[in-house]
Amino acid sequence: MDSIQKRNFSAFLLHALFLALTLNLIDVNTVVPNMLAEAGGTAVHMGILSAIMIGGTKLMQLVFAGMIVPLKKKKPALLLGVYIRVSALLVIGFFLRNLGGEAMWKVWTIILVMTVFSFSGAFANISYTDIMGKVIEPQRRKRLLMLKQLISSIGVIVSALLVKTILSLLSYPQSYSLLFLLAGLLLFLATSGFWMIVEPSGVAPVKSERKVNLKEFALVLKQDPNLRKYLFLINTSGVIVSTLPFFILYARQHFTVDGNLTGTFLLVQMVGALGANILLNFFSKSQQYQSLIYLFVIISALTPIVAFILPAIPLWYSLVFLFSGISFSISQILFAGILLEISTDENRAVYAGISGAGSIMQVVYPLLTGYLVTLVGFGMVFILTGIYILLGLRVAGTIQCGMGRPQRV
Secondary structure: OOOHHHHHHHHHHHHHHHHHHHHHHHHOOHHHHHHHHHHHOOOOHHHHHHHHHHHHHHHHHHHHHHHHHHOOOHHHHHHHHHHHHHHHHHHHHHHOOOOOOHHHHHHHHHHHHHHHHHHHHHHHHHHHHHHHHHOOHHHHHHHHHHHHHHHHHHHHHHHHHHHHHHHHHHHOOHHHHHHHHHHHHHHHHHHHHHHHHHOOOOOOOHHHOOOOOHHHHHHHHHHHHHHHHHHHHHHHHHHHHHHHHHHHHHHOOOEEEOHHHHHHHHHHHHHHHHHHHHHHHHHHHOOOOOEEEEEEEHHHHHHHHHHHHOOOOHHHHHHHHHHHHHHHHHHHHHHHHHHHOOOOOOHHHHHHHHHOOOOOOHHHHHHHHHHHHHHHHHHHHHHHHHHHHHHHHHHHOOOOEEEEEEOOO
């Protein structure tokens, strides 16, 4: 059993490394916003894409949960979702290779293909969360999440340097085409980790549990206060994740953001993520997440405010991406970890679907931000965002996480 645990533990880490290299090449906070802007996209378009890639992806998890929950083994569904993502990256890579100047149809094509990429990720994530919960022992989960994030951060530093080099040497759109083609190849290699996983056959749920409907949604929320608090945190402080792409668009209003500077911002963001993970691995020994929630909320609230008050010059503005890297890195550990701890092996796929459906502000907030920016400007939107994020402090000290089983408070 111990050898299987080690194999599964290593499999998730191997996947994390290649996935980090992949996502950095198409970073949603720097590379994708600048690519969309180069194609002629506006703040409204960025709001739509952010809503789809972050919030829409979570909502689709509820739809996919009903398809995946009945499966005794989830690994085939996981691999299918990942291979669709690979195909989407290759398609957009070839599309960008022949992309000319600005045109709205090109902007919408990018949004459409990235939608396929994002939704297939939601499909894969249901299986991913369920498998991790089944094959990794509870006492090893937080350690795995910390190591995953640390390895990812190291990997993305390397890929950030590659992104900076490619964006500096090649012009648009060839530079972005190469990034997406490489991302497709690396994501394909990432599936090697999933093939290593030894997944035990689960017991097929009874018929009444095969579909997550609104009645069941309400019942689960009523029974588990930890899930309610988790959703509150995602819908308040969690909106920082869908706000990060707007920092590039704000910067473009004040100075020229070319490929080289985009690569620099990405590199600084990855330095912040790596620094955060080193510190978290060094200081965090407990299974409890309360202190991490406080840290996440405070840093997330400061990020948009810092973006507004800093001098509008590239050197100073790089600090925004340092903060965003720290915030995003903590969120990756926090949200995945809490979900694992408040759910059980029997209901984990359902909880993952419900957490996605309940993350409504991940969809609404970027759409609202894209619209409000055209009315009141980035400054006011960033200040209001910082204040809104602080609402997450309300539940920071009360979420109870207990070794994979929901706790009643």
